[in-house]
Amino acid sequence: MRAQFLGKDPASNVGDSPTLFATDRTDRRTYIAQGWAVTDPEVLADVGPVPEGEAIVEIPEDVLRLYTRHPGEGAP
Template identity: 70%
Template sequence: MRATFLGKDPESQEGQSPTLFATDRTDRATYIAQGWKVTDPQALADVGPVPDHETLIEIPEGVLKFYAKRYLQEGEDR
């Protein structure tokens, strides 16, 4: 699997950049999000149990705009 950079939080400082990547999987569309690991006890309690092979991350809304932009561009190509 390969990952293609879509964009990073423009407000982040160097080395602290929530980022979104698209993968080239052929069986389904997936994305890789780099963000801040969620450690807040209340947020973790609200979400509930997380399997050992998964983690929760927090990313700014601005980073999700890169997904929306890509999604809209692909829709135009259809």
């Protein structure tokens, strides 16, 4: 599996940003989100148990808007 950069938080510092990537999986469309690790105990309690091999990350709304820019669909 490979990852293609879609974009990053425009308000972040260079090299230190929430970022979104699209994968090239052929069985389903998936994305990789790089974000801030969630460590707030109240948030973790609200979310509940996180399975091994998974993580909870926080990303800004501007990065979520990049989901509409999946490669190969004529997006700018």
